Amino acid sequence: MSVVPVQPGLSYAATGTRPEPMAVAANGGGGAAGAATATTAAAVEAAIVDPLIAALTEALATAAPRQNGLAPLFADLEVLLAQPDLPQAVRDAGQALLNLRLPGDVVNGPSLQQAIARSGMFLEAMLASGKLPTTASDNIKSALQALRGALQNYLGIDNAPADLHLPPPLPPFRGSLPVAQPPVPASIVDTGLRQAALKVLSQTDAAIARHVMLQIASLPASQQPSHPPDDHTQRLVFDIPLATPTGTAVMQLQIEREAPRDRNQPAPVWSVRFAVDVEPLGAVRARVSQIGDRTSVTMVADRPASAAALQQQIARLQIALTQANLQPGDLHCLSHEAPKASAPQGQFVNRAS
Numbered sequence: 001m002s003v004v005p006v007q008p009g010l011s012y013a014a015t016g017t018r019p020e021p022m023a024v025a026a027n028g029g030g031g032a033a034g035a036a037t038a039t040t041a042a043a044v045e046a047a048i049v050d051p052l053i054a055a056l057t058e059a060l061a062t063a064a065p066r067q068n069g070l071a072p073l074f075a076d077l078e079v080l081l082a083q084p085d086l087p088q089a090v091r092d093a094g095q096a097l098l099n100l101r102l103p104g105d106v107v108n109g110p111s112l113q114q115a116i117a118r119s120g121m122f123l124e125a126m127l128a129s130g131k132l133p134t135t136a137s138d139n140i141k142s143a144l145q146a147l148r149g150a151l152q153n154y155l156g157i158d159n160a161p162a163d164l165h166l167p168p169p170l171p172p173f174r175g176s177l178p179v180a181q182p183p184v185p186a187s188i189v190d191t192g193l194r195q196a197a198l199k200v201l202s203q204t205d206a207a208i209a210r211h212v213m214l215q216i217a218s219l220p221a222s223q224q225p226s227h228p229p230d231d232h233t234q235r236l237v238f239d240i241p242l243a244t245p246t247g248t249a250v251m252q253l254q255i256e257r258e259a260p261r262d263r264n265q266p267a268p269v270w271s272v273r274f275a276v277d278v279e280p281l282g283a284v285r286a287r288v289s290q291i292g293d294r295t296s297v298t299m300v301a302d303r304p305a306s307a308a309a310l311q312q313q314i315a316r317l318q319i320a321l322t323q324a325n326l327q328p329g330d331l332h333c334l335s336h337e338a339p340k341a342s343a344p345q346g347q348f349v350n351r352a353s
Contacts, residue, residue: 056216063213068168068206070140070241071181074098074248076203077147079186080196090197093150096137104244104278112253115240120144121215140241144208151201155194160202172210172217172237178254178275180283181239183247214239233258244278251276267292281306289329295321296329307335 074097080086081094102115120141137143152158165187170179188196218236234257242249251274258269271289283302288295297317301307310333321328 056219059212060216063209063216064171066162066206067171067210067213068163068166068203069181069210070207070239070250071184071248072163072166072187073200073203073207074101074241075184075186076188076196076200079188080200083193083196085193086197087150087154090147090150090154093137093143093147094200097140097143097147099137100140100143101241101243101248104242104249107242107251112240116238116253119238119240120211121218121236121238124215141208141211144204144211148201148204148208151197151204155197155201157201160198160205163199163202163206165199168206168210172213172239172252174217174219174235176217178237178252178273178285180252180275180277180285181250182277182283183244183249185247210239242276242278246279249276249278281309284310291329293327294329295326297331299333301333301335304335307333 077094077098081091081098100118102111118139120139120143123139123141137146166184169181170176172179188199191199214237220234236255238253238255240251240253242251254273256269256271256273258271269289269291271287273285273287275283275285277283281301281303284299284306286297286299288297299307299310301310314331314333317331318328
């Protein structure tokens with residue numbers, strides 16, 4: 001007799017909590033015993049998933065009205081760190097978070113790989129497996145939590161009023177198009193130290209809430225609070241902060257693996273989608289797809305001039321793909337206003353109103 005643990009892995013990522021490990025006593029034989037084992041295992045797994053869906057639904061309902069992007073937080077954090085009387089603990093925590101930005105002029109394969117590893121998306125899954133972060137500032141989620149703790153200790157409060165200075169970006173949800181966050185101006189210029197710290201605490205809470213939603217959007221469809229039963233696409237969604245000359249922009253990156261569709265397409269389709277909004281290009285979205293041995297790239301720019309400039313670089317892109325031992329497929333850039341993404345009806349409810 002052996003003991004088979006049932007652990008959905010990333011299922012725990014969104015809530016930061018982990019159900020107690022459960023086990024199924026499994027006989028090694030086949031036939032009726034094997035069928036009974038499979039039935040028991042399915043029942044135990046269902047007993048885990050149902051409370052999980054309830055926990056994810058509650059986490060989503062809590063995070064949705066609170067969430068906001070990293071762009072306003074980073075803009076105000078830089079102003080806060082310039083305050084001479086700021087406690088050192090807050091200064092250290094804030095600087096650690098700023099240091100996790102990806103330099104906007106060094107966006108390539110290795111730097112994106114590092115940014116994904118430091119995103120904090122897999123923090124709870126690592127903790128569940130017994131792997132502890134090297135430091136509290138080696139990923140964005142841990143750094144956000146450390147900054148929140150430092151601000152709470154300094155201010156002597158647990159929560160701050162919600163920041164309503166800017167409308168939040170569209171909440172991330174499974175199947176949505178990537179959404180970029182352009183740099184925004186700071187909102188705490190000429191503000192007293194305590195009031196500025198309160199604002200940054202509120203923005204930190206909002207950024208953590210958005211991170212929870214990113215983690216939920218990255219779960220398998222079967223573990224979503226609501227999902228189509230035939231959706232078998234694996235998808236991970238990340239917000240990557242970029243340090244640019246005009247401020248901190250946020251690129252949203254989505255990595256997808258589509259299951260084979262038919263006999264004519266026996267291999268899965270891998271694709272990477274991203275959206276970024278930085279000057280002088282403005283808003284640009286792209287999809288890089290790997291279908292068999294062919295790599296195709298489609299870019300869409302809001303500004304016609306930006307689309308024309310990117311189209312002029314298609315030949316260089318083709319050469320770069322060839323040098324990377326990839327076979328170029330369809331490569332083109334389009335120009336039109338990005339469609340306004342909207343969540344499915346009933347996906348989110350504004351509980352703040």
